[in-house]
Amino acid sequence: MAVTIDNSPDTVAPAESTFRKLTQRSIAWLQAGPMMLVFALFFLLPLVLVVVVSAWDYNEYEMIPAFSFRGYTDTFEGCVANLPELCTILKTYLKTLKLCLLTWGLTLMIGFWVAYFLAFHVRSKTWQIVLSLLCTIPFWTSNVIRMIAWIPLLGRNGLVNQGLQGVGIVNKPIEWLLFSEFSVVLALVHLFTFFMVVPIFNSMIRIDKRLIEAAYDAGASGWQTLVNIVIPLSKPGIVIGSIFVITIVMGDFVTVGVMGGQQIASAGKIIESRLSALQFPAAAANAVILLGITIIIISALTRIVDVRKEL
Amino acid sequence: MGDKRPRSFYILAAFFAAYVLFLYGPMIAIYILSFQGPDGGLTFPMNGVSLTWFGKVFSGGGIVDIGAAFKRSLALGLVVMVITVVLSVAAGMAFRKPFRGASILFYTAIASLIMPSIITSLGIALEFRLIDDFINKHGADVGLGWLADGYTTAMGLFTSGLGAHLTWTLPFGLLIMFAIFNRFDGRLEEAARDLGATPWQTFRHVVLPIILPSVVGIGLFGFTLSWDELARSSQAIGSVNTLPLELQGLTTTVTKPDIYALGTLTSAVSFVVIFAALSVILMLQARQRRQGSDAGKGMV
Numbered sequence: 001m002a003v004t005i006d007n008s009p010d011t012v013a014p015a016e017s018t019f020r021k022l023t024q025r026s027i028a029w030l031q032a033g034p035m036m037l038v039f040a041l042f043f044l045l046p047l048v049l050v051v052v053v054s055a056w057d058y059n060e061y062e063m064i065p066a067f068s069f070r071g072y073t074d075t076f077e078g079c080v081a082n083l084p085e086l087c088t089i090l091k092t093y094l095k096t097l098k099l100c101l102l103t104w105g106l107t108l109m110i111g112f113w114v115a116y117f118l119a120f121h122v123r124s125k126t127w128q129i130v131l132s133l134l135c136t137i138p139f140w141t142s143n144v145i146r147m148i149a150w151i152p153l154l155g156r157n158g159l160v161n162q163g164l165q166g167v168g169i170v171n172k173p174i175e176w177l178l179f180s181e182f183s184v185v186l187a188l189v190h191l192f193t194f195f196m197v198v199p200i201f202n203s204m205i206r207i208d209k210r211l212i213e214a215a216y217d218a219g220a221s222g223w224q225t226l227v228n229i230v231i232p233l234s235k236p237g238i239v240i241g242s243i244f245v246i247t248i249v250m251g252d253f254v255t256v257g258v259m260g261g262q263q264i265a266s267a268g269k270i271i272e273s274r275l276s277a278l279q280f281p282a283a284a285a286n287a288v289i290l291l292g293i294t295i296i297i298i299s300a301l302t303r304i305v306d307v308r309k310e311l
Numbered sequence: 312m313g314d315k316r317p318r319s320f321y322i323l324a325a326f327f328a329a330y331v332l333f334l335y336g337p338m339i340a341i342y343i344l345s346f347q348g349p350d351g352g353l354t355f356p357m358n359g360v361s362l363t364w365f366g367k368v369f370s371g372g373g374i375v376d377i378g379a380a381f382k383r384s385l386a387l388g389l390v391v392m393v394i395t396v397v398l399s400v401a402a403g404m405a406f407r408k409p410f411r412g413a414s415i416l417f418y419t420a421i422a423s424l425i426m427p428s429i430i431t432s433l434g435i436a437l438e439f440r441l442i443d444d445f446i447n448k449h450g451a452d453v454g455l456g457w458l459a460d461g462y463t464t465a466m467g468l469f470t471s472g473l474g475a476h477l478t479w480t481l482p483f484g485l486l487i488m489f490a491i492f493n494r495f496d497g498r499l500e501e502a503a504r505d506l507g508a509t510p511w512q513t514f515r516h517v518v519l520p521i522i523l524p525s526v527v528g529i530g531l532f533g534f535t536l537s538w539d540e541l542a543r544s545s546q547a548i549g550s551v552n553t554l555p556l557e558l559q560g561l562t563t564t565v566t567k568p569d570i571y572a573l574g575t576l577t578s579a580v581s582f583v584v585i586f587a588a589l590s591v592i593l594m595l596q597a598r599q600r601r602q603g604s605d606a607g608k609g610m611v
């Protein structure tokens with residue numbers, strides 16, 4: 001990460017300089033230790049427990065520390081027997097993937113052009129800061145508030161329906177505007193495009209402007225410059241943004257719950273409902289499945305670029 | 312400057328404006344609707360203008376005890392903020408030297424950031440449930456008998472809840488620290504060292520003043536991320552609720568604009584914190600510009 005320049009004077013004996021290195025190292029340990037401890041206690045250990053408990057037995061009111069795959073078999077119940085009819089869990093995952101894909105596509109499209117505008121068309125630094133802040137501020141407001149904000153617009157008597165009826169496009173309110181897959185995706189895009197804009201903007205701002213001038217001088221059209229220079233060089237940002245959006249949407253249960261009117265199933269919602277039934281091992285088994293799928297998607301994405309270099 | 316803007320500029324500017332409208336439009340709608348008259352409903356048109364619904368929120372009339380949830384969220388947010396700042400700055404300093412485990416810590420932080428919240432939340436819930444089970448079953452055997460009597464749960468706002476929030480705020484803090492130290496001039500510290508400053512003096516009088524604006528930024532992130540955090544709290548907070556959790560609970564039951572009033576209030580807190588933090592940052596930067604150079608001031 002960082003390079004320490006050791007310019008200790010020549011008079012320092014080798015033993016002393018080794019000692020200094022040792023203290024330096026232990027200071028680094030002391031400095032990083034508390035954060036490591038927090039992650040160990042509240043992130044790594046819980047993850048291990050999720051995996052372990054997913055293989056425990058359970059009954060109606062408690063988990064039993066005995067090896068059992070009931071959590072998994074219950075989850076996949078009826079998956080083989082009812083073929084080719086899809087079982088609940090597979091249907092739910094397909095639906096989650098569909099929501100995920102739609103949200104990803106839309107956030108990428110919007111995020112890319114917003115970042116492009118900010119990075120290449122806004123020329124003054126001050127305006128760049130002002131406009132990026134403008135995009136950032138809503139991110140600091142509770143997600144639930146930003147979700148319920150759609151109710152007065154999309155509801156049965158909401159502004160959109162009133163407007164459409166007012167100009168006579170429809171003669172009765174459109175029902176699927178709220179508490180539907182449409183509203184879920186809309187809310188997800190509303191909430192999380194920010195996570196796409198920031199990393200893409202970060203990649204774009206690092207592109208050497210002379211490359212683009214060179215492309216113009218060599219006779220490339222705006223479109224050719226975009227496809228051959230800007231997009232390849234913003235790829236790291238696109239991948240990082242995609243990882244954010246995809247992991248959020250795959251695990252989401254709040255947005256799907258609130259905007260779907262508690263009617264739409266998703267991977268996250270399965271876990272939540274298992275938990276509210278106090279079926280911890282079953283919830284853990286579902287979490288392990290979700291984790292596996294998320295890891296597969298992320299590792300596929302990180303194959304495309306070396307994200308490590310970008311951070 | 313001065314050369315003609317291409318057509319794409321105007322198209323993208325319109326697109327950007329539409330995006331901003333999309334971002335703010337719905338939120339502004341509920342801010343306006345929270346001032347509905349007493350007979351107003353959840354949608355437009357406004358039925359008079361009043362502060363009725365804010366009054367309802369404060370008096371707690373009808374809906375849950377918002378005041379208590381408000382105080383809980385505030386207290387938790389402040390504690391999360393302080394811990395996030397201290398641990399992030401310390402870890403950020405550590406990452407400037409090579410140390411064993413650096414990459415493990417880094418990847419753990421990234422993993423924590425992108426882990427679906429429900430999994431983290433579930434894991435913490437499991438962890439504390441196992442602790443509870445252990446104390447209930449074996450408490451007396453291992454000398455925790457005093458604890459086992461009347462013991463209910465180790466879960467709570469400042470145990471499991473705090474941990475859950477930190478898994479979300481610390482990665483942000485750490486990444487901001489990386490950004491700071493990427494453009495930090497290490498020669499300033501060497502100069503301090505050459506002048507005989509101890510490591511602590513170097514940190515206190517050289518490093519900290521330079522990084523302070525960004526440290527305020529970390530605090531801002533820490534507080535607002537905790538203040539609005541919902542998914543990670545959902546399973547891991549125990550029996551009490553934070554404000555976002557109350558809000559989420561209300562979405563399914565409430566049919567009156569008091570939920571909008573509550574939304575407006577929590578947003579207002581976020582905005583006050585953001586603007587307070589931004590003005591502190593600007594102030595610190597101005598101070599740095601003023602005091603950054605002693606050129607022309609002669610010998611002191």
